[in-house]
Amino acid sequence: MKAFRAPDEVGAQQRSWAVVAAAFAEREPVAPRRLVPVRAALVLAVVAALAAVAFSPPGHAVLTSVRKAIGIERAQPALYALPGGGRILAGGWLVNGDGSTRHLGDYLESSWSPYGRFIAATKRHELLALQPDGTVRWTLARPDVRFPRWAGTHTDTRIAYLSGSTLRVVAGDGTGDREVGPAAPVAPAWRPGGPFTLAYAEPGGRVHVPGHFRTAAGARPLRLAWSSDGARLLVLRHRTLDVYDARGRRVQHALGRFADGAFLPGTHRLAVLAPHAVQLLAPRRTLFRTTGTLQRLVPSPDGRRLLVTWPEADQWLFVPVDPGRRLSAVGNIAEQLGGSLPVGGWTS
Amino acid sequence: MPDERGLVRAAQAGSADALERLYRLHWPRAYRAAYLVVHDAAGAEDIAQEAFLAAVRALDRFDRRRPFGPWLHRIVVNRAIDWARARSLRGEVGVDEALAAVEDDRDGLPLRALAALPPEQRAVIVLRHLLEYTPGEIARLLDLPRGTVNSRLRRGLDTLSREVER
Numbered sequence: 001m002k003a004f005r006a007p008d009e010v011g012a013q014q015r016s017w018a019v020v021a022a023a024f025a026e027r028e029p030v031a032p033r034r035l036v037p038v039r040a041a042l043v044l045a046v047v048a049a050l051a052a053v054a055f056s057p058p059g060h061a062v063l064t065s066v067r068k069a070i071g072i073e074r075a076q077p078a079l080y081a082l083p084g085g086g087r088i089l090a091g092g093w094l095v096n097g098d099g100s101t102r103h104l105g106d107y108l109e110s111s112w113s114p115y116g117r118f119i120a121a122t123k124r125h126e127l128l129a130l131q132p133d134g135t136v137r138w139t140l141a142r143p144d145v146r147f148p149r150w151a152g153t154h155t156d157t158r159i160a161y162l163s164g165s166t167l168r169v170v171a172g173d174g175t176g177d178r179e180v181g182p183a184a185p186v187a188p189a190w191r192p193g194g195p196f197t198l199a200y201a202e203p204g205g206r207v208h209v210p211g212h213f214r215t216a217a218g219a220r221p222l223r224l225a226w227s228s229d230g231a232r233l234l235v236l237r238h239r240t241l242d243v244y245d246a247r248g249r250r251v252q253h254a255l256g257r258f259a260d261g262a263f264l265p266g267t268h269r270l271a272v273l274a275p276h277a278v279q280l281l282a283p284r285r286t287l288f289r290t291t292g293t294l295q296r297l298v299p300s301p302d303g304r305r306l307l308v309t310w311p312e313a314d315q316w317l318f319v320p321v322d323p324g325r326r327l328s329a330v331g332n333i334a335e336q337l338g339g340s341l342p343v344g345g346w347t348s
Numbered sequence: 349m350p351d352e353r354g355l356v357r358a359a360q361a362g363s364a365d366a367l368e369r370l371y372r373l374h375w376p377r378a379y380r381a382a383y384l385v386v387h388d389a390a391g392a393e394d395i396a397q398e399a400f401l402a403a404v405r406a407l408d409r410f411d412r413r414r415p416f417g418p419w420l421h422r423i424v425v426n427r428a429i430d431w432a433r434a435r436s437l438r439g440e441v442g443v444d445e446a447l448a449a450v451e452d453d454r455d456g457l458p459l460r461a462l463a464a465l466p467p468e469q470r471a472v473i474v475l476r477h478l479l480e481y482t483p484g485e486i487a488r489l490l491d492l493p494r495g496t497v498n499s500r501l502r503r504g505l506d507t508l509s510r511e512v513e514r
Contacts, residue, residue: 004478006383006392013375016397017368023404024359024367216394217434250394253401 026254072329079330083318084300091341104134113150116347120148138174151190160188189224213248227263236261265303273297301348378424384474385428387463399423422489432467461511469504
């Protein structure tokens with residue numbers, strides 16, 4: 001048995017080394033943190049004192065003012081225009097490039113159809129297809145509808161969505177609704193540019209691309225996203241980032257703390273949200289850092305900006321990818337859009 | 349022979365060169381062990397890769413007084429057993445198909461017969477005869493009673509002998 005050689009040992013070794021070396025380069029060594037008992041007691045005492053102050057009326061007022069101070073200080077008070085143009089969906093609102101907004105309806109989530117001609121939207125127990133002027137084309141009643149994702153060509157489209165813990169797919173005209181299988185509560189992702197190939201998370205944390213591959217089990221993914229050429233699939237989890245090629249081989253792995261991520265359009269370069277920073281990977285470059293908690297990242301259609309939502313500051317940030325450009329921020333998002341709504345996409 | 353502790357210490361300090369030397373030292377046997385348990389090249393590559401990624405993740409906490417190899421092999425073999433069980437449960441590949449895909453008597457090994465053993469028996473045979481651990485070491489690696497390791501070895505080797513003699 002000692003003389004045994006497995007198939008393609010050299011190739012496997014080289015492929016894996018690329019992934020392991022990249023993970024090592026991305027790793028952030030953690031210094032051991034040991035609180036001696038006295039220090040731990042001190043920390044607990046300070047926390048208790050802060051809690052007591054926070055629950056007193058004057059203390060509450062101080063915390064409120066601190067909360068108001070979070071965010072970009074010179075943020076625009078309203079969304080006058082979208083930097084770079086295009087159209088953004090946020091819940092039941094459509095934001096146009098000139099800053100005008102249209103209330104499509106009281107929808108929980110929304111996302112664009114290919115080419116931005118239609119919108120898939122959800123109410124709690126209903127999937128709807130809309131025109132961008134808000135006209136409802138059709139509806140489909142299903143329990144606990146979430147994560148509608150629309151894909152296809154000018155003549156043939158499909159919408160994948162979750163109903164409870166089941167992944168379902170319906171044709172773009174609302175017919176032929178069928179069950180695909182059990183799924184974890186993660187937005188499925190259609191592979192661009194090909195036949196209808198879908199990536200979705202199974203309940204055990206594996207990511208399945210039916211007919212192609214299934215990843216190893218892991219923590220539940222936060223985000224699945226394809227590169228715009230369909231050659232790479234991002235599987236982002238709280239603590240790990242993995243990129244797979246179309247055959248299911250892992251080609252990139254990074255460790256860290258992640259909140260969201262996406263490929264820049266037209267490239268295989270990744271933009272990620274660590275909870276407190278916006279970064280590009282390979283090589284890692286921090287575009288913006290804060291002490292606040294960032295939530296969602298959506299690249300602009302031309303890939304030159306990143307829309308980053310910052311709910312606790314009630315702001316949207318438009319972070320430039322290219323060095324030398326200025327970040328812009330818009331405040332009072334909840335007031336303008338009737339709440340902190342999930343951004344469903346940015347199309348041209 | 350490289351000083352493994354020195355390589356681990358250097359890797360902990362951030363040396364990519366040290367990590368690469370550790371990798372090249374341990375990859376072939378990790379990959380072969382995974383392959384002999386799962387009999388699937390892509391699966392074995394994933395398992396060995398995942399074991400090294402786990403090593404990278406845990407590098408800062410790794411106790412340098414312990415040898416690196418057994419720690420890595422424990423991850424590889426446990427993941428390989430899980431992988432083989434999961435594939436069996438999912439029914440992704442039927443047993444006949446899996447066996448047909450295995451080239452028999454490769455390098456003098458009754459691979460076809462080995463593939464027909466339960467993953468737990470395959471694992472202890474691989475640990476004993478490829479990675480050359482003693483039954484006591486295997487018991488510690490897999491958190492099993494030593495008697496269980498011995499019985500799995502005996503049953504597995506008996507089955508292999510019968511298959512080879514056919």
